[in-house]
Amino acid sequence: MHSLQVPPSAPTILLTGATGTVGQALAQTLAERGIAFRALVRQPGAPATQRLAAIAGAEVVPGDFDDPASLQRALTGIERAFLLTNSTEQAEAQQLRFVELARQAGVPHLVKLSQWAADAASPVRFLRYHATVEQAIRAAGLTFTFLRPNLFMQGLLAFKGSIQAQGQFFAPIGEARISVIDVRDIAAVAAAALTEPGHENQTYNLTGPAALTHAEMAAHLAAAVGYPVTFVDVAPAALRGYLAEAGFPEWQAEGLLEDYAHYHRGEAAVVAAGVQQATGQPPRDFVAFARDYAPAFR
Numbered sequence: 001m002h003s004l005q006v007p008p009s010a011p012t013i014l015l016t017g018a019t020g021t022v023g024q025a026l027a028q029t030l031a032e033r034g035i036a037f038r039a040l041v042r043q044p045g046a047p048a049t050q051r052l053a054a055i056a057g058a059e060v061v062p063g064d065f066d067d068p069a070s071l072q073r074a075l076t077g078i079e080r081a082f083l084l085t086n087s088t089e090q091a092e093a094q095q096l097r098f099v100e101l102a103r104q105a106g107v108p109h110l111v112k113l114s115q116w117a118a119d120a121a122s123p124v125r126f127l128r129y130h131a132t133v134e135q136a137i138r139a140a141g142l143t144f145t146f147l148r149p150n151l152f153m154q155g156l157l158a159f160k161g162s163i164q165a166q167g168q169f170f171a172p173i174g175e176a177r178i179s180v181i182d183v184r185d186i187a188a189v190a191a192a193a194l195t196e197p198g199h200e201n202q203t204y205n206l207t208g209p210a211a212l213t214h215a216e217m218a219a220h221l222a223a224a225v226g227y228p229v230t231f232v233d234v235a236p237a238a239l240r241g242y243l244a245e246a247g248f249p250e251w252q253a254e255g256l257l258e259d260y261a262h263y264h265r266g267e268a269a270v271v272a273a274g275v276q277q278a279t280g281q282p283p284r285d286f287v288a289f290a291r292d293y294a295p296a297f298r
């Protein structure tokens with residue numbers, strides 16, 4: 001008797017940005033639910049790609065947003081695609097190219113990682129390009145789900161060095177409150193939109209359950225890690241100098257400064273119900289984030 005070897009069917013979900021902060025959490029969430037996916041990666045040998053390739057149900061395909069032929073190959077046979085790039089000067093053109101190629105390939109549904117307060121008239125360049133891409137997806141006639149998360153709690157990991165060495169992290173943000181969100185909840189919403197009905201043509205504003213100051217976040221983090229952590233408010237010029245020294249491209253550095261000014265004005269303090277609406281679960285609070293990530297700061 002020969003057993004019949006049925007090849008596993010090709011995934012119908014495509015992830016972009018799957019080696020990044022949100023994408024890794026999304027890949028993990030899909031894997032936990034036993035859902036196969038294809039992931040476009042530009043660095044096949046990178047450790048993050050290798051971790052991704054080791055996930056059961058992951059089909060890793062090489063590609064780059066700047067290589068249209070690779071996008072066409074990756075989009076073949078796809079029913080729902082998750083669109084994410086980081087916010088660089090190329091992001092708008094890269095995402096618009098992806099949208100057009102998805103339309104040409106007949107991909108019915110795009111799930112786009114956008115940003116809280118995306119608006120074509122925003123003074124924040126990141127919020128303008130996200131709004132432009134959202135509009136292009138609508139204009140292309142594609143079914144969409146737009147995820148507009150607020151500032152990521154996991155952004156604090158970028159300050160791991162100064163938190164460990166000096167017990168401090170920095171931002172030009174003052175006493176502003178921000179309804180920060182755990183990336184794992186963004187991933188849960190994305191997974192729902194990619195795998196369930198009911199998220200068609202929805203825009204989800206995604207926040208955590210409370211708006212916190214950075215000083216309050218520092219206090220929660222200190223309690224979780226067991227050593228003093230304080231937040232230091234700095235002038236925008238100081239951040240500009242730091243980013244220039246770190247070699248940040250000017251476009252991105254100015255965008256970050258615009259982003260921080262938007263937070264400083266209190267424009268990201270509203271608590272929204274998007275996570276609950278999309279997943280039926282409340283979002284994680286900052287205390288849970290601090291507890292779960294404390295080992296990373298020790």
Ligand SMILES: NC(=O)c1ccc[n+]([C@@H]2O[C@H](COP(=O)([O-])OP(=O)(O)OC[C@H]3O[C@@H](n4cnc5c(N)ncnc54)[C@H](OP(=O)(O)O)[C@@H]3O)[C@@H](O)[C@H]2O)c1
Nearest residue numbers: 017018019020021022042064065085086115149150151152
């Ligand atoms: N940080 C926040 O607090 C926040 C808040 C709201 C919204 N957002 C939005 O979140 C997005 C960033 O998400 P993230 O933090 O998860 O990003 P990330 O960690 O910087 O990851 C970016 C991903 O995009 C991939 N990528 C970049 N350029 C590419 C190219 N040319 N071709 C193929 N792949 C490419 C990267 O691949 P490699 O691994 O090869 O680099 C990586 O997988 C931005 O759109 C931002 O506006 C951020």
